[in-house]
Amino acid sequence: MIKVGVVGGTGYTGVELLRLLARHPGVQLTAITSRGEAGMPVADMFPSLRRRVDLKFVTPQDAALEQCDVVFFATPNGIAMKQAAELVAAGVRVIDLAADFRIRDIAEWEKWYGMSHAAPDLVAEAVYGLPEVNRDKIRTARVLANPGCYPTAVQLGFLPLVEAGVVELSSLVADAKSGVSGAGRKAEVHTLFAEAADSFKAYGVGGHRHLPEIRQGLVRMAGDQAVGLTFVPHLTPMIRGIHATLYGRLSKDVDLQALFETRFAGEPFVDVMPAGSHPETRSVRASNMCRIAVHRPQGGDTVVVLSVIDNLVKGAAGQAVQNMNIMFGFDEMQGLDIVPVSP
Ligand SMILES: NC(=O)C1=CN([C@@H]2O[C@H](COP(=O)(O)OP(=O)(O)OC[C@H]3O[C@@H](n4cnc5c(N)ncnc54)[C@H](OP(=O)(O)O)[C@@H]3O)[C@@H](O)[C@H]2O)C=CC1
Numbered sequence: 001m002i003k004v005g006v007v008g009g010t011g012y013t014g015v016e017l018l019r020l021l022a023r024h025p026g027v028q029l030t031a032i033t034s035r036g037e038a039g040m041p042v043a044d045m046f047p048s049l050r051r052r053v054d055l056k057f058v059t060p061q062d063a064a065l066e067q068c069d070v071v072f073f074a075t076p077n078g079i080a081m082k083q084a085a086e087l088v089a090a091g092v093r094v095i096d097l098a099a100d101f102r103i104r105d106i107a108e109w110e111k112w113y114g115m116s117h118a119a120p121d122l123v124a125e126a127v128y129g130l131p132e133v134n135r136d137k138i139r140t141a142r143v144l145a146n147p148g149c150y151p152t153a154v155q156l157g158f159l160p161l162v163e164a165g166v167v168e169l170s171s172l173v174a175d176a177k178s179g180v181s182g183a184g185r186k187a188e189v190h191t192l193f194a195e196a197a198d199s200f201k202a203y204g205v206g207g208h209r210h211l212p213e214i215r216q217g218l219v220r221m222a223g224d225q226a227v228g229l230t231f232v233p234h235l236t237p238m239i240r241g242i243h244a245t246l247y248g249r250l251s252k253d254v255d256l257q258a259l260f261e262t263r264f265a266g267e268p269f270v271d272v273m274p275a276g277s278h279p280e281t282r283s284v285r286a287s288n289m290c291r292i293a294v295h296r297p298q299g300g301d302t303v304v305v306l307s308v309i310d311n312l313v314k315g316a317a318g319q320a321v322q323n324m325n326i327m328f329g330f331d332e333m334q335g336l337d338i339v340p341v342s343p
């Protein structure tokens with residue numbers, strides 16, 4: 001049994017972590033934080049956790065966090081970077097669901113996130129937690145940067161094409177749509193029901209902070225070649241889910257279906273669907289699965305990849321638990337062997 005702490009247990013990715021960790025046989029939930037609700041039973045806030053979680057929220061300064069083997073930060077950007085060094089010094093491994101440790105270039109991170117970085121040394125040692133790319137390094141990580149939701153869907157979709165060098169790297173396009181839970185639980189006007197329901201919009205066309213994260217990952221996959229990427233996120237009136245439609249120009253004639261099936265063979269959480277498929281977000285709802293379909297419309301030179309995930313699971317908490325499993329030598333599917341909810 002490992003002792004696990006969650007900082008930010010009242011948010012959407014926090015409660016999703018609790019849902020997954022509560023039924024993980026190798027985990028003892030030890031500390032769950034909230035600044036405003038310290039002292040309240042966790043299951044009073046989330047009745048879905050009654051009979052599963054019998055802890056009370058503690059403050060993020062509680063000493064119990066240092067007794068843990070691993071602490072998840074399900075907090076806004078800029079929080080983990082201030083607390084991680086002390087935890088790491090106490091022998092605690094840290095998994096950050098925010099972006100504090102994702103971008104290696106500190107100046108680039110500071111530009112996109114609009115704050116000074118508090119722990120550049122930890123960025124240098126942090127491991128980017130996309131298991132399908134980085135599994136070996138994840139095993140020994142002390143600080144794990146859990147990928148963003150859009151970056152997970154987009155990087156997995158482009159991965160076989162970019163690694164195999166079969167697309168023109170200068171003109172990749174990622175058109176991605178997210179459910180509203182992607183914006184978190186905090187109150188904001190644009191996520192009110194009357195604002196987000198029955199409507200559909202793009203945002204961040206001029207530049208979204210996931211752009212440098214996706215580009216960094218694609219450059220690494222391409223063996224350090226430059227990558228030109230256009231990334232346009234959209235907000236859709238659904239609660240969970242990301243659907244990424246990815247476009248690239250083929251530079252080689254290959255059997256795309258075989259390329260994708262071979263690259264992801266044996267991956268427990270990537271499902272390459274039969275040729276001609278159109279994956280739906282609800283086919284992955286509440287699960288850690290990424291479903292992918294690859295198309296070559298009319299046999300032309302454009303490849304279209306469809307990639308769907310649940311933003312709160314493979315896009316956040318589920319991937320974080322997958323990374324924990326790898327870091328602590330558990331079976332990678334432990335706690336994550338979930339059949340998606342449908343409808
Ligand atoms: N939602 C999603 O689909 C995804 C989110 N992420 C990232 O995961 C992180 C969490 O997201 P999400 O769960 O949606 O966010 P929420 O807004 O739903 O929750 C944020 C949580 O952080 C806590 N918190 C806020 N400020 C502080 C602070 N200064 N110190 C300690 N705790 C704090 C809040 O708890 P309290 O106020 O009770 O202390 C709350 O539990 C973010 O960085 C987000 O970008 C990543 C991938 C996908």
Ligand SMILES: CC(=O)N[C@@H](CCC(=O)OP(=O)(O)O)C(=O)O
Nearest residue numbers: 097098099148149178179182183
């Ligand atoms: C719909 C929506 O608002 N989505 C969020 C997703 C960002 C997110 O979750 O942030 P990280 O993955 O970087 O932590 C956004 O675009 O800001």
